[in-house]
Amino acid sequence: MKTYICGHRNPDVDSVTSAYALADLRRRTGMADVEAICAGRLPDKARWVFEHFGVAPVRAKRDVYVRVRHLIDKNLPMIDSSSSLVDALRKLESIGESSLPVRDSEGKFIGMLSPARLLNLFLSRGDLTIPVGRAPLHHCAQTLLESDPVHDIRLATLRNSHNHFPVVDENGVLMGTLLKRAFAEEPPFRMILVDHNETDQGIPGLDEVPVIEVVDHHRISFAATKEPIRYTADVVGSTCTLVAKMFRATGERPTRETAGILIAGIVADTLLFQSPTTTDDDRAMCTWLEKICGETAESIMAGMSSVESPLQSMTAEQAIASDAKTYHEGGMRFVLAQIEETNMALFHQHMPELSAAMETAMRQKGLDFCALMVTDPVRGSSELLYCGAEAVRRALPYRKSAEGTLLMPGVLSRKKQLLPEVLAALA
Numbered sequence: 001m002k003t004y005i006c007g008h009r010n011p012d013v014d015s016v017t018s019a020y021a022l023a024d025l026r027r028r029t030g031m032a033d034v035e036a037i038c039a040g041r042l043p044d045k046a047r048w049v050f051e052h053f054g055v056a057p058v059r060a061k062r063d064v065y066v067r068v069r070h071l072i073d074k075n076l077p078m079i080d081s082s083s084s085l086v087d088a089l090r091k092l093e094s095i096g097e098s099s100l101p102v103r104d105s106e107g108k109f110i111g112m113l114s115p116a117r118l119l120n121l122f123l124s125r126g127d128l129t130i131p132v133g134r135a136p137l138h139h140c141a142q143t144l145l146e147s148d149p150v151h152d153i154r155l156a157t158l159r160n161s162h163n164h165f166p167v168v169d170e171n172g173v174l175m176g177t178l179l180k181r182a183f184a185e186e187p188p189f190r191m192i193l194v195d196h197n198e199t200d201q202g203i204p205g206l207d208e209v210p211v212i213e214v215v216d217h218h219r220i221s222f223a224a225t226k227e228p229i230r231y232t233a234d235v236v237g238s239t240c241t242l243v244a245k246m247f248r249a250t251g252e253r254p255t256r257e258t259a260g261i262l263i264a265g266i267v268a269d270t271l272l273f274q275s276p277t278t279t280d281d282d283r284a285m286c287t288w289l290e291k292i293c294g295e296t297a298e299s300i301m302a303g304m305s306s307v308e309s310p311l312q313s314m315t316a317e318q319a320i321a322s323d324a325k326t327y328h329e330g331g332m333r334f335v336l337a338q339i340e341e342t343n344m345a346l347f348h349q350h351m352p353e354l355s356a357a358m359e360t361a362m363r364q365k366g367l368d369f370c371a372l373m374v375t376d377p378v379r380g381s382s383e384l385l386y387c388g389a390e391a392v393r394r395a396l397p398y399r400k401s402a403e404g405t406l407l408m409p410g411v412l413s414r415k416k417q418l419l420p421e422v423l424a425a426l427a
Ligand SMILES: [Mn+2]
Pocket: 014, 015, 195, 217, 237, 238, 239, 269
């Protein structure tokens, strides 16, 4: 069965690189069909890392919804309209099915062949040598589109009196048959989560698929599981640090490329060990990985930093959505977004569009407030652009700048520094 390894939505470098490296480790330790994916757009800095080390980047995937095409019964044949009716009926009989879909010479679905419908023909003509295409076919009430999410069609299909449903693509080309009993089967893939554990922060569709493993360094808000799962969590600066420790614990030595990709995650999340989330484990793993990789943490950080500033390459909407986390706390719904930007003057120039985009996002998502934390990793401080609930803003311990932002000297971590202040302001 296929296993996807995926970080959080609005992925950052750590969530993409840790997924890549863990897929590498899981493949070596015997997992056959495993693929690292990225929940949405691959961050530019992560793209640089994969290009720099000459490996294919993880695939961006919008969701992991189980779709109709995943449930097609691969053992059931399709009948060509040109084949003889008697042959087709023998086929039905031999596989023990009561109906099968028929396609024309272009592969398009034209109806279901079902012996019950043929009784009249047989009684009146007694001749079954005609082609299937000239026999009365049954036009069942429900044809399914291969791209439909299963949750959208499940109820209607279960209520339908038929058992066999033809599946077509958007051009009407027949893809196969879905049997009602497929809904009772296990989902066709499963998930390993890295760098997050809250379903709300995961790739859409996550709640429909079993999670077999979590590797994470965030607060735990994971649902109760039916079966034991592998759960690796620790208070470290980066998920890549945990993956590096797992390589060591299993006696596997990462390749030069995987070592470099792990370093990228560690330095991106710890801002080259300046962030207060940094631990000795992050430094120790990085030192080990540098020896294998042959490149220093500083040079990999410098390479990633050379990627254009987000405010230059993105629209205001993209900038606030690129790393945004939604929270529900203290009866309020809010978004804390973060970008890294070394050019604060550029940020101040873009404030009007950013504020407008935040106001729009608040209306669309029904938020009480929204804040964009612009972090300068070089100077080691941040500024906050805030929209919405005035009382919360007033309760935050940050001084207003001349430009109207909130100054956060020495603040680098949304999780460890900003979020606790926001939660305190809500209390
Ligand atoms: Mn992380």
